[in-house]
Amino acid sequence: MKWDDLLLMRHELQLLAVILIVTCAEIYLSGRDKSRIIPLSLALFGIHMAAGWLWPAEGELFGGMYRTNGLIHLMKNILDVGVLIVLLQTGGWARKQLVPENRASEFFLLIWSSLLGMYYMVSAGDLLMVFLGLELSTLPVAALAAYEVLKMRSAEAGIKFILTAGLASAVTLMGISLLYGSTGTFVLADLGKQMQGNSLEALGFLFFFAGIAFKISLVPFHFWTPDVYEGAPISVAAYLSVISKGAAVFILMILLMGFAPLLTDLWVNVLYLLAILTMTIGNLFALRQRNLKRLLAYSAVAQAGFIMLGFMSSQQDGKASIVYFMLVYLFSNLAAFGVVQTIELHTGKEDMSDYEGLYRTNPRLSLVMLLALFSLAGIPPLAGFFGKFFLFMTVASAGYYLLLTIAVINTVISLYYYLLIVRAMFLRKSDNPLPLVTSDGWMRAGLVICVAGIVVLGVASGVYDAIYALCAHL
Amino acid sequence: MNMLLLLLIIPALTVGGLLFSNGKRLPRMVAAVGMSLQFAAACYLVLAYLQERAAGNTAEMLFTSSYEWFKYLNIRFDLGVDGVSVSLILLTAIVTLAGVFISWRVEDLAKEFFVSLILLATGVFGFFISIDLFSMFLFYELAVIPMYLLIGIWGSGPREYAAMKLTLMLMAGSAFLLVGLLGLYFYSANAADQHTFNLLEIARGGIPIEAQRLFFPLTFVGFGVLGALFPFHTWSPDGHASAPTAVSMLHAGVLMKLGGYGCFRVAIFLMPEAAAEMSWFFIILTGSCVIYAATHAILQTDLKYINAYSSVSHCGLVLFAILMLNETALTGAVLQMISHGLMTALFFALIGMLYERTHTRIVQEMGGLLKVLPFISAVYVIAGLASLGLPGLSGFVAELSIFVGAFEHPDVFHRVWTILAVSAIVVTAVYILRVVGVMLMGPIKEPAYAALPGAFWYEKTGALLLILPIVGMGLLPLWLADMIQFSLIPLLRALGVG
Numbered sequence: 001m002k003w004d005d006l007l008l009m010r011h012e013l014q015l016l017a018v019i020l021i022v023t024c025a026e027i028y029l030s031g032r033d034k035s036r037i038i039p040l041s042l043a044l045f046g047i048h049m050a051a052g053w054l055w056p057a058e059g060e061l062f063g064g065m066y067r068t069n070g071l072i073h074l075m076k077n078i079l080d081v082g083v084l085i086v087l088l089q090t091g092g093w094a095r096k097q098l099v100p101e102n103r104a105s106e107f108f109l110l111i112w113s114s115l116l117g118m119y120y121m122v123s124a125g126d127l128l129m130v131f132l133g134l135e136l137s138t139l140p141v142a143a144l145a146a147y148e149v150l151k152m153r154s155a156e157a158g159i160k161f162i163l164t165a166g167l168a169s170a171v172t173l174m175g176i177s178l179l180y181g182s183t184g185t186f187v188l189a190d191l192g193k194q195m196q197g198n199s200l201e202a203l204g205f206l207f208f209f210a211g212i213a214f215k216i217s218l219v220p221f222h223f224w225t226p227d228v229y230e231g232a233p234i235s236v237a238a239y240l241s242v243i244s245k246g247a248a249v250f251i252l253m254i255l256l257m258g259f260a261p262l263l264t265d266l267w268v269n270v271l272y273l274l275a276i277l278t279m280t281i282g283n284l285f286a287l288r289q290r291n292l293k294r295l296l297a298y299s300a301v302a303q304a305g306f307i308m309l310g311f312m313s314s315q316q317d318g319k320a321s322i323v324y325f326m327l328v329y330l331f332s333n334l335a336a337f338g339v340v341q342t343i344e345l346h347t348g349k350e351d352m353s354d355y356e357g358l359y360r361t362n363p364r365l366s367l368v369m370l371l372a373l374f375s376l377a378g379i380p381p382l383a384g385f386f387g388k389f390f391l392f393m394t395v396a397s398a399g400y401y402l403l404l405t406i407a408v409i410n411t412v413i414s415l416y417y418y419l420l421i422v423r424a425m426f427l428r429k430s431d432n433p434l435p436l437v438t439s440d441g442w443m444r445a446g447l448v449i450c451v452a453g454i455v456v457l458g459v460a461s462g463v464y465d466a467i468y469a470l471c472a473h474l
Numbered sequence: 475m476n477m478l479l480l481l482l483i484i485p486a487l488t489v490g491g492l493l494f495s496n497g498k499r500l501p502r503m504v505a506a507v508g509m510s511l512q513f514a515a516a517c518y519l520v521l522a523y524l525q526e527r528a529a530g531n532t533a534e535m536l537f538t539s540s541y542e543w544f545k546y547l548n549i550r551f552d553l554g555v556d557g558v559s560v561s562l563i564l565l566t567a568i569v570t571l572a573g574v575f576i577s578w579r580v581e582d583l584a585k586e587f588f589v590s591l592i593l594l595a596t597g598v599f600g601f602f603i604s605i606d607l608f609s610m611f612l613f614y615e616l617a618v619i620p621m622y623l624l625i626g627i628w629g630s631g632p633r634e635y636a637a638m639k640l641t642l643m644l645m646a647g648s649a650f651l652l653v654g655l656l657g658l659y660f661y662s663a664n665a666a667d668q669h670t671f672n673l674l675e676i677a678r679g680g681i682p683i684e685a686q687r688l689f690f691p692l693t694f695v696g697f698g699v700l701g702a703l704f705p706f707h708t709w710s711p712d713g714h715a716s717a718p719t720a721v722s723m724l725h726a727g728v729l730m731k732l733g734g735y736g737c738f739r740v741a742i743f744l745m746p747e748a749a750a751e752m753s754w755f756f757i758i759l760t761g762s763c764v765i766y767a768a769t770h771a772i773l774q775t776d777l778k779y780i781n782a783y784s785s786v787s788h789c790g791l792v793l794f795a796i797l798m799l800n801e802t803a804l805t806g807a808v809l810q811m812i813s814h815g816l817m818t819a820l821f822f823a824l825i826g827m828l829y830e831r832t833h834t835r836i837v838q839e840m841g842g843l844l845k846v847l848p849f850i851s852a853v854y855v856i857a858g859l860a861s862l863g864l865p866g867l868s869g870f871v872a873e874l875s876i877f878v879g880a881f882e883h884p885d886v887f888h889r890v891w892t893i894l895a896v897s898a899i900v901v902t903a904v905y906i907l908r909v910v911g912v913m914l915m916g917p918i919k920e921p922a923y924a925a926l927p928g929a930f931w932y933e934k935t936g937a938l939l940l941i942l943p944i945v946g947m948g949l950l951p952l953w954l955a956d957m958i959q960f961s962l963i964p965l966l967r968a969l970g971v972g
Contacts, residue, residue, distance in 0.1 A: 317547070379619050380612040389608075389652075393547065396656035401688070404656065408649035415645055419622060419638060427626040427634055461544045468546045 008059050008068050011052055011076045012119050018044045019112050026105040035099045038091055041108045042442070045087060049080040060125060064187055067125040071470045075122050075250045075323065082243045082330045083115055085449055089338045090235040091442025093345055097148075107147065110140040111239065118247035122254070127176045127186040130251060134172065134211070137247060138165045141240065145232040157231030164214060164224040172211025178204030188259045197262040205263055209270070215248035218308065219278040222301045226285075229297035234344060237293060238337035241300040246326045249307055253322055257314045258474040264314065271311045272403060278305030279410040286417045290352045292340050295417060296333070299376060302414055303329060309391040309407055313398040319471035321390035324464050328375070328387035331453030335372035338447050339365050346437045352421060357430030362437055366425045368447050373418040375454045378411055386458035476539040477519065478553045478603045481563065484512045485596040492589050498581045502574065505588040509571040509595075516567035523560045527960065534674060534964045535605055543608075548668045552606040557961035558739075558808050559602045561954060562731060565812050566602065568939055569727040569819045570595040573720035575936035576823045579830070580628065580718070587628055590620040591720060598728050607655045607671040607740065611648070614736070617729055618644045618700075621713070621721065629716040636709075636716035643709040644700055651696025651736075657689040658744060676744050677968060686748035694741040694749075694756060701733025701793055702786045703756075704763030714782035719826025722778065726785045727819030731811045734792040738807065738965070742796060746968040753797045754887065760797060761891040763790030768901040772908070777825045777835045780905055781818060784861065787898060788814040794895055795876040798888070799969050801962055803879025806872055808958045813860070813868035813947060820857045820940040824850055827933050831926045837912050841919035849929045851914045853937050858906040860944050863899055868947035871955070873899065 006013065022041050029036060056073040060066065087108065098104040117136025124130040142165060146158020180186060182201045183194035195201055210221060217225040229237040256267050282302030289295035307329075310322035342365060344350045359366040375384030388411065395404045439447070457463055488508025495504045526536050535554030543549045555563070573591065580587045597617025604610045618641065626637035655671075661682060664675040681689075699706040710730075714722045742749045767787035774780045788810065795807035827850050828843070829835050844851040860867035863874075880892040918924060929937070947954060 320546075374619070380615050385612070385615070390547075392652065393656060393659075396653075396660050399660075401653060401657065404653050405650075408652050409646070412642060412646045412649050416638070416642060419641065422622070423626060423634060423638070426623060427637070461542075461549075464544055465546060 005059065005061055008057055008061055009066065009123075010055075010057075011073075011080075012116060012123075014048045014051060015112055015116050015119065018048050019109060019116070022105055022108060031102070034102060034104065035095060037105045037108075038094055038099070041105070042087055042091060045084055045108075045112075049077070049084045052077050052080050064189060065126045065129050066120070066123050068123050069473065071319075071323070071474060072122055072254075074467065074470055076119055078323070078327050078330065079115060079118055079122075079243055079246060082246065082334065083111065083239070085330075085334045085338075085446045086235055086239050086243065087111070088442045088446030088449070089238065089334070089341055092440035093233070093235065093341070095440070096345065103147075107144070110144050114138070114140040114144075114239075115243070118243070121247060122250050124251070125188055127179065127188065127191070130255075131169075131173060131176060133251075134215075135169060137244065138169065138215075141165075141236070141244060144236045144239070145228055147233050147236065151231075153231035154233065155231075157228040160224050160231075161228045168211045168214035168221070171207050175204045175207030175209070175211065178207060188255070192259045192261055195260070195262045202263065202266055205260065205266065206270070209252075209267070212248050212252050213274070216245050216252070216304050216307070217301050218274050218304055219281045219301065222278070222282070222304075225301055226294045226297040229300070230291060230293045234293065234337055234341040237297070238334055238341070241296070241337070242330045242333050245300070245304060246330065249322065249326060253311070253319060254474055256311065257319060268312060271308050272400065275305050275308035275311075276403065276406050278302065278308065279407060280305075283410050283413040283417075287413070289417070292350050292352060292355070292421070295352070295421070296336060296340065299414065299417070300333065302410065303333070303376070305410070306388065306391055306407065309395050309403070312400055312403070313394045315397070316468060316471050317390070317397060318394045319474070320464065320468040321387075321394045323471065324467050325387040325391055327463070327467075328383040328453075328457055331450045331457065332372050332375035332382075332384050335368055335447060335450035335454060336376065338443060338450060339369040339372065342437055342439045342443055343434065346439075347434050349434060352424050354434060355421065355424040356428040357433035358425040360429070361433045361435060365437065365439070368451055369425060370422060371451055371454050373421055377415045377418045381459055383454050383457035386464070390464070476537055476553055477515075477522065478537050478539075478555060480515045481512065481519070481599045481603055482596065484508060484515060485592050485599065488512075489589055489592050489596070492585055492592070495585060498584055501584040501588045502578055502580070505574045505592060506571075508592065509567070509574045512595075512599075513567040513571045516564045519555070520560055520564055523555065523557070524957070527957075538605070540672075548670055549608050550606060550672065551604070551609050552672050553603050554605040555603060557957035557959075558735070561808065561812055561957060562735060563599065563602050565731070565815045566595065566598050566728045568943060569723055569815060572819060572823065572936040572939040573723045575932045575939070576723065576826060577718070577720040578930075578932040580720075583627065587624070590624050591724065594620040594624070594721075594724060594729070598724075598732060601732055602735070605673045607658060607673065607676075610736070610740070611652060611655055614651070614700075614732060615645075615648055617732065618648065621717075621725065621729075624721045625713060625717045628718040628721070630718070631716045632712070633716045636712040640709040640713035643706065647696050647699025647706065649696075650692045654689040654693035654696055655740075657685060657692070658740075661685040661689075673739065673744065677964070681745055683747050686745040687751070690741055690745040690748035690752060693745070694737055697733045697736030697741060698756075698793060699733065701730055701737060702763070702789045703733070703793060704759050704766060704786075704790060707763065707767070707786045707790075710786050711779055711782040714785065714822070715776060715778040719822055722822040722826075723819040726782070726822060727815040730785065730789050731792075731815055734789065734796065734807065734811050737793060738796045738804070742799070743965050743968060746970070749797075750799060750969065753799060757794065757797050757888070757891055760790045760794040761895050763787070764794060764895045764898045765901070768898040768905070771905045772901065775836050775838060777828070777837060777909070778822070780837070780909060781821045781825060784821075784902065784905070785814070785818050787902070788818070788861075791873070791876060791895065791898075794891075795879065798876075798880045798883065800879050800882055800971055801959065801966055802875055802882060804962050804965070805955055805958050806875030806877075806879055809868070809875055809947075809951070809955065810872035812954070813872045813944070816940050816944050816947075817857055817860050817869060820853065820937065820944070821861070823933075823936055823940065824854050824857065827929060832920075832923065837909055839919065840913045840923075841916045842914070843918075843923065844914040845918060846923050846926050847928060849934065849937075853941060854914065855910055856941060856944070858910055860948070862903045862906050866945075866948045868944045868951075870948060871951040875955075
C-alpha cells in the first residue's frame with residue numbers, strides 16, 4: 001500500500017482534520033472567544049464540503065474493507081451538503097443557547113463523528129465495516145437527541161433513540177452473523193458469490209435489513225421517529241430525517257443492488273410490501289398531527305416509503321431515482337425544518353394553529369415553507385415533482401402498476417396535510433399572528449441554499465443526468 | 475426561437491414583474507399589460523397558423539420544436555400546435571385578459587392574487603402548446619395548484635372547504651392520469667426503439683390493445699375529472715361558487731377545457747381501439763351528466779351554483795361529443811369547448827359584477843335589474859341566449875354539430891342517448907329564462923337598487939372581450955370549424971373513420 005492510496009479516504013481524512021482543529025480550538029480558546037467556534041466550524045466544514053467535490057477517485061483499501069468510486073463519492077458529497085445546511089441552520093441556535101452554556105463545539109463534534117461513521121458505512125466493502133460505520137453514526141446522535149439535557153422531552157428522546165438503536169444494532173449483528181455462518185465471509189464482493197440462496201441467508205438478510213430499516217424509519221420500525229423528532233433539538237431532528245436516513249438508504253442500495261443478486265426476489269417482495277405500508281401508515285398518521293415537528297416526522301416516514309419505490313428496479317434508472325430523490329428530499333425537508341426551527345427559536349411556537357396568518361407577518365418565511373411543502377408533495381415545477389416522477393417511472397418500468405397506483409394515491413393524501421399547513425399560513429387570518437421573526441444570517445443562508453435547490457434541481461436536467469451516468473456501476 | 479415559447483415567456487416575465495410591483499394599483503397594471511401582450515401574441519399565432527396552412531403546410535403539428543430535457547430517459551420538451559390547440563390558446567388569452575380586467579378591484583394582497591392567476595394561466599398555455607405527455611402533465615398540475623390559494627385566500631363562503639376539495643379531487647385525478655401516462659410511456663416505442671413521451675411518436679408506434687384496455691380508463695378518467703366527468707364533478711359547483719370572480723372565469727372557462735382537450739388528444743388519439751370499445755360506458759356517464767347537471771341547475775337559487783351546474787352540463791356535453799368518435803361530433807366538441815369557455819367566463823364575470831353591487835347571489839332577492847343596470851343585464855341576456863343555443867350565437871353552432879354528429883351513429887344505443895342529451899337543451903332554457911325573468915325583469919325589488927352604479931370601464935372591457943367572440947363565432951363559424959376539422963384528420967385516421 002502506498003501513501004497516496006490513503007487519498008482515496010480523502011473525505012474521511014479531511015473531516016478528521018476538521019474535527020481535530022475544532023477540538024484544539026475548543027481547548028485553546030478562552031471563554032469569551034468561544035463564540036468564534038461557530039463561524040470557524042462552519043467555515044472549515046464549508047471548505048471540506050467544497051473540497052469534497054474535487055477529484056473523485058475509484059479504488060479499494062485494506063484488502064477491500066474500504067472501497068470508493070464515483071457514486072460513493074457523490075453520496076458522501078450529498079451528505080456533506082445536507083450537513084452543511086443543518087449546521088448553518090444550527091448557527092443561530094448554537095449562539096443563543098449553546099455558547100452561553102459552553103457546549104457549542106461538542107454539538108459540531110458529535111455531528112461530525114456521526115457523519116464520519118456514515119462515510120465509512122457507505123464506503124464499506126465488508127459487513128463488519130458496515131456495522132462499525134453504523135454504530136459510529138448512531139451513538140453520537142443519541143447524545144445529540146438528548147442535547148437539551150434540562151428539557152425532559154429531549155432526555156426522553158435520547159433514551160428512546162439509544163434503546164431502539166441498540167436493539168436495531170443487535171438485530172443487525174445477528175443478521176450479519178447468520179450471513180457469515182452461511183457463507184463464511186464478511187467481504188461483500190465474496191458474499192454475493194458464496195450465497196446459495198438458502199433460507200438461513202434469507203433470515204440473515206431479513207435481520208440485517210431490519211436493523212437498517214430502523215434508521216430509514218420504515219414501518220413497522222418507525223415508532224421512535226415522531227417521539228424523537230418532537231423531543232430532540234430541531235437541528236437534530238433535521239439531521240435524523242435527512243442525513244441519517246440518507247446514509248442508510250445509500251448503504252441499503254449498495255448492498256441490495258450490488259451484492260445480493262440471489263436474494264433479489266426476496267427483497268423486492270419485502271420492499272414492495274414495506275413501501276406500501278410505510279407510505280400509507282406514515283401518511284395516515286400524519287393527517288391528524290397538529291404539532292409541526294410530529295407532522296414532519298410522519299411525513300418523513302411516508303417519504304421513506306416513497307424512496308423504497310426506487311428499489312423496485314435494480315437497473316440504472318432505479319439507482320439514479322433513489323440518489324436523485326435523496327438529494328431533492330434533502331433540500332425540501334431541510335427547508336421545512338429550517339422554517340419550523342426559526343419560528344420555534346424566536347417564539348417557542350410549533351403548533352399548526354400558531355402558524356395562522358403567518359404570511360401576513362412573515363411573508364418570506366411563509367414562502368420558503370410553501371415551496372418546501374409543495375416540493376415535498378411533488379408539485380411541479382419544483383424539484384420534488386421530478387424526484388417523485390422518476391421514482392414512479394422506476395416502478396412503472398418494473399411493471400408494478402398496482403404499487404404505482406397505491407403510491408400516487410398516497411401523494412394525494414400527503415398533499416392534504418401539507419395543504420393544511422399552507423392553509424394555516426396563507427388562508428387563515430389570525431387575531432394575534434406571530435410577530436415578524438428576523439432570522440439570523442446563518443439560517444438565512446441555509447434557507448437560501450435550500451430554496452435554490454428546490455427551484456433549480458428539477459428543471460436543470462443536468463443534475464439528474466450526471467447522477468444517472470454515475471449510477472452505471474455501483 | 476420557436477414563437478410558441480413566447481406564450482410561456484410573456485407570462486413568466488409578467489410574474490417576474492409582478493414580484494417587484496408593490497402597492498394596490500401597480501400589480502393590476504403590470505398584469506393587464508402582460509396579458510394584453512399575451513393576447514396579442516395569441517392573435518399573431520392564429521394568423522401565423524392560418525398563413526402556414528394557406529401556404530399548403532399539411533403537417534400534423536406546426537411550429538414544432540423539441541428540446542432535450544432528461545436525455546437518458548428520453549424526456550423532451552416538445553412543442554407544437556394544430557388548429558384545436560391554437561383556438562384554445564386564443565380562448566385562454568381572451569379569458570385571462572378579461573379576468574384581469576374583472577379583477578381590477580382586487581386590493582387585498584393584489585400582487586399575490588395576480589401572480590397566482592397568471593401562474594394558473596401559464597400552466598394552461600404550457601399545456602396547450604406541449605405535445606409530449608411529460609410536459610403536458612407538468613403544466614396540468616401547475617395549472618391546478620394555484621387554484622388552492624386563489625380560492626382559499628380570495629374566495630367567499632366555505633372557501634377553505636371548497637379549495638381543499640377542489641385541489642384534492644383534481645390532484646387525485648392527475649394521480650390516476652400519471653399512472654396512465656407512465657403506462658403509455660413504457661408501452662411506446664419510437665423509430666429508434668426507445669420509449670417516448672411524444673404524442674405523435676406514440677401514435678405512430680401504436681399501443682398494444684391489452685395495454686390500451688388498462689390505461690384508457692385511467693387516462694380518460696384522469697383528464698375527465700378536470701372536465702367534470704360524472705360522478706367526479708362534485709368539486710366543480712363548490713369550487714366555482716367559492717372562487718373569486720376571475721378565478722371562476724378562468725377555471726370554468728379554460729381549466730375545465732384542459733380535461734376535454736386531454737381526453738381527446740391523449741386518451742382517444744393514442745388509444746383509439748380501447749376508446750371505441752369502452753366508449754359506451756363513458757357515454758352513459760357523460761350523457762347522464764348532461765341531464766343530471768342541467769336539472770340540478772334548475773333547483774339552485776344561487777347564481778354561481780346555477781352557472782356551475784350549467785358548466786358541468788356543458789362540459790359533460792363536450793366529453794359526450796368526444797366519445798362519439800366521428801368528425802362532426804368532434805368538431806362540435808371543440809366548438810363547444812370554445813363557446814362554453816367564452817360564455818361561462820362571461821356569466822361568471824357578470825355574476826361577479828352583480829354581486830359587487832347587490833351583495834347577493836340569490837336569484838329571488840333580485841328583480842328589475844334591467845332597469846337599473848342596463849349594460850350588465852343586457853349582456854346577461856345575450857350570454858344566456860348563447861348558453862341555451864340560440865342561432866346566431868356561438869352555442870348554436872357547437873351544439874348543432876354535436877347532436878348531428880351523435881345522431882350519425884345508426885345504432886339504437888347512440889341515438890337514444892343523443893335524444894336524451896338533446897332534451898337537456900330544453901332544461902337549459904328553463905333555468906336560463908327563469909333567471910332572466912326573475913332577476914332582470916319585473917319591478918325593482920329593493921329601493922336601494924335604483925342607486926346602483928352602472929358598469930365601470932374595466933368591467934365593460936372585460937365583458938366586451940368575451941361577448942365579441944361569442945357573436946363572431948355564431949355569425950362566422952366556418953373558418954373556425956375548418957381550422958378544427960383539418961386538425962382532426964390524424965385523430966380520425968387513428969380511429970379508422972377518416
